[in-house]
Amino acid sequence: MLFKTYLTQRKSYRSYQKHDLDEGNLSQLKYYMEQLNEVYGEEWFSLSFFEDGKQVIKKLKGHAGYHGVMIESPHYVGFSVKKDTYEAYLWGAYALAALEKKAFELDVESCWVSLQDVPNEIRGSITEDPEERTEAVLALGQGKDHLPFRPNETSNRLPLKELVFEDDLDHPFDLEKLSNWGLEDLFYYVRNAPSAYNHQPWRFIIREGKVWLAMKSFDESNEYLDAGIVMFLFEGLASDDNYLGKWKLEPLHEEKGYSFVATYHL
Numbered sequence: 001m002l003f004k005t006y007l008t009q010r011k012s013y014r015s016y017q018k019h020d021l022d023e024g025n026l027s028q029l030k031y032y033m034e035q036l037n038e039v040y041g042e043e044w045f046s047l048s049f050f051e052d053g054k055q056v057i058k059k060l061k062g063h064a065g066y067h068g069v070m071i072e073s074p075h076y077v078g079f080s081v082k083k084d085t086y087e088a089y090l091w092g093a094y095a096l097a098a099l100e101k102k103a104f105e106l107d108v109e110s111c112w113v114s115l116q117d118v119p120n121e122i123r124g125s126i127t128e129d130p131e132e133r134t135e136a137v138l139a140l141g142q143g144k145d146h147l148p149f150r151p152n153e154t155s156n157r158l159p160l161k162e163l164v165f166e167d168d169l170d171h172p173f174d175l176e177k178l179s180n181w182g183l184e185d186l187f188y189y190v191r192n193a194p195s196a197y198n199h200q201p202w203r204f205i206i207r208e209g210k211v212w213l214a215m216k217s218f219d220e221s222n223e224y225l226d227a228g229i230v231m232f233l234f235e236g237l238a239s240d241d242n243y244l245g246k247w248k249l250e251p252l253h254e255e256k257g258y259s260f261v262a263t264y265h266l
C-alpha cells in the first residue's frame with residue numbers, strides 16, 4: 001500500500017472489540033515482527049508479540065497510557081531496547097511503525113501506548129526476562145467502530161509553514177517552491193504520523209540538498225519514539241515518489257533549542 005494512502009487513512013484506535021484477531025492475521029503479524037527483529041533489531045531492540053492481551057492489561061492497567069488510562073485490546077506488541085541510547089529507541093520505533101502499517105494493511109487497528117511513566121519493576125514484568133524492560137506497546141485488534149470503509153479523520157495537525165523550513169528555523173519554506181520541487185505532498189502527508197500527546201515535535205529543515213530532522217525536544221523516550229516513527233513514514237512517502245534515500249543519524253547538535261538528529265539526502 002502506498003504510504004500516502006496509509007497516512008491519509010490511519011488514525012489511533014482507543015477502544016477494541018474483545019475477540020482475538022483471526023489466525024491468519026496473527027500469524028502474518030508475528031512473522032513480520034520476526035523479520036523486523038532480524039533485519040533491524042539485532043543490535044538495538046527486541047519486539048515481542050503478546051497474544052494474550054489480558055495478561056498485559058493486568059500488569060499495565062492504572063500505570064500505562066495517558067494518566068494511567070490503559071488502552072485495552074486483545075493483543076499487543078511490545079518493544080524493549082538492548083542499549084540505553086536514543087538510537088535504540090529510535091530504530092525500535094522505526095520498526096514498530098513498520099509493523100503498524102502492516103497491521104493497517106491487514107485491516108487491523110492499532111494505537112501506541114506509552115510506558116514512559118511506568119515504574120521499572122512493572123516494565124520488567126511484561127516479558128519473561130525481568131532484565132528486559134518494555135518501553136512501549138502497540139495495541140492491536142479490531143476497533144469497536146471498525147467500519148468497512150475508512151473515514152479521513154485524523155486529529156489536528158500543524159500547518160506546513162510551522163513544520164518545514166529553509167536553511168534554518170527562522171525561515172518557513174516557501175510553499176510554492178516546495179510544490180515546484182515536488183515535495184509538498186511528502187510533507188503534507190507526513191504530518192499525519194502519530195506522536196505522543198499529538199505533540200508533533202518534528203521539524204524539517206531543507207539545507208544544502210538535505211532534509212534535517214530536528215526535534216522540538218529530545219530528552220525522553222516518547223520523543224525518541226516520535227522521531228523513529230516519523231523517519232519510517234518519511235522514508236516511505238519519499239519512496240512513493242521514487243526517492244531512494246535512507247535517514248542517516250548525525251551527531252546530535254542544537255539550534256535554537258531544537259535537537260538536530262538525522263539527515264535525508266534528497
Ligand SMILES: Cc1cc2nc3c(=O)[nH]c(=O)nc-3n(C[C@H](O)[C@H](O)[C@H](O)COP(=O)(O)O)c2cc1C
Pocket residue numbers: 010011012013014064065066071111112113114136154155192193194195196197198222225226229
Ligand atoms: C510514542 C507514542 C505514545 C503514545 N501513547 C499513547 C497513550 O499512552 N495513550 C493514547 O491514548 N494514545 C497514545 N498515543 C497516540 C497519540 O495520542 C496519537 O498518535 C495522536 O494523538 C495523534 O492522533 P492519531 O494517531 O489518531 O492521528 C501515542 C503515540 C505515540 C507515537
